[in-house]
Amino acid sequence: xxxxxxxxxxxxxxxxxxxxxxxxxxxxxxxxxxxxxxxxxxxxxxxxxxxxxxxxxxxxxxxxxxxxxxxxxxxxxxxxxxxxxxxxxxxxxxxxxxxxxxxxxxxxxxxxxxxxxxxxxxxxxxxxxxxxxxxxxxxxxxxxxxxxxxxxxxxxxxxxxxxxxxxxxxxxxxxxxxxxxxxxxxxxxxxxxxxxxxxxxxxxxxxxxxxxxxxxxxxxxxxxxxxxxxxxxxxxxxxxxxxxxxxxxxxxxxxxxxxxxxxxxxxxxxxxxxxxxxxxxxxxxxxxxxxxxxxxxxxxxxxxxxxxxxxx
Numbered sequence: 001x002x003x004x005x006x007x008x009x010x011x012x013x014x015x016x017x018x019x020x021x022x023x024x025x026x027x028x029x030x031x032x033x034x035x036x037x038x039x040x041x042x043x044x045x046x047x048x049x050x051x052x053x054x055x056x057x058x059x060x061x062x063x064x065x066x067x068x069x070x071x072x073x074x075x076x077x078x079x080x081x082x083x084x085x086x087x088x089x090x091x092x093x094x095x096x097x098x099x100x101x102x103x104x105x106x107x108x109x110x111x112x113x114x115x116x117x118x119x120x121x122x123x124x125x126x127x128x129x130x131x132x133x134x135x136x137x138x139x140x141x142x143x144x145x146x147x148x149x150x151x152x153x154x155x156x157x158x159x160x161x162x163x164x165x166x167x168x169x170x171x172x173x174x175x176x177x178x179x180x181x182x183x184x185x186x187x188x189x190x191x192x193x194x195x196x197x198x199x200x201x202x203x204x205x206x207x208x209x210x211x212x213x214x215x216x217x218x219x220x221x222x223x224x225x226x227x228x229x230x231x232x233x234x235x236x237x238x239x240x241x242x243x244x245x246x247x248x249x250x251x252x253x254x255x256x257x258x259x260x261x262x263x264x265x266x267x268x269x270x271x272x273x274x275x276x277x278x279x280x281x282x283x284x285x286x287x288x289x290x291x292x293x294x295x296x297x298x299x300x301x302x303x304x305x306x307x308x309x310x311x312x
Contacts, residue, residue, distance in 0.1 A: 008066035011089075015064060019057035024050065063091050067102070072135075074100040074142040084138040101142040105135045107199065108149075112156045117164045119172065126207035127164055127172070129183065131156050132200040133191065140195030148194045152187070159186035169208070176203040 067086035141148040184201040
């Protein structure tokens with residue numbers, strides 16, 4: 001107690017000294033001045049008075065309580081609770097009032113584990129959750145339950161197993177925020193009867209068998225592949241509809257096809273190795289020129305390729 005609350009310990013010791021020194025000097029010291037050190041009842045009487053003075057000083061000193069900011073004291077009057085006190089310094093009269101419990105109201109975080117728990121689709125997994133809580137009502141935590149810490153811990157474990165059993169594996173892996181919210185609601189519903197407020201619940205780890213992880217990876221790859229093919233099919237369908245719409249537009253305009261041919265020639269001419277010959281389709285001379293040019297180009301390609309019997 002000295003290390004935990006030195007201010008309270010100092011005040012109590014000071015009260016003891018203030019009470020013991022004057023009383024001992026007034027009640028015991030005069031008898032010692034005329035004591036001749038012979039065995040008689042005066043010695044035992046002085047010892048009894050000294051013990052009484054010490055007991056009285058200790059009773060008065062223990063009336064003073066000094067609580068830090070994070071502690072609350074639950075007070076009883078003749079066995080009935082009269083609420084919580086603190087923080088600060090206050091006096092608890094003896095014999096009528098008594099201290100039921102001193103509680104720490106700071107935020108506490110503890111870990112809950114559920115091992116080999118079956119999900120709704122019968123898959124055993126290990127789940128670890130961190131629960132953050134604080135004492136909201138010190139009177140309930142001290143009076144209505146013997147050990148609020150252990151009780152809340154068991155409630156958290158039961159709620160965690162119930163949450164796992166009510167969900168499939170995939171939501172437990174991908175929807176941890178929603179699972180944590182449901183878990184917090186379940187724990188808080190039971191813990192509020194003990195004066196405990198659950199501030200937050202976080203799913204820190206979900207352990208699955210290695211074989212199941214491989215199966216989930218295969219399923220995920222198959223789903224991604226199917227999604228990619230579906231997107232590609234939708235794109236091809238969109239392109240086909242656009243081409244059909246373009247062809248209808250070209251067919252509805254008399255000179256649109258000629259403009260499209262010119263655009264196609266411009267795109268072909270951008271190629272470095274391409275030769276473009278433009279002639280009217282009704283011109284015989286233009287056909288002969290195109291045939292001659294194409295023949296000369298093919299002959300040039302043949303000359304550039306060596307024959308097998310010419311290779312040394």
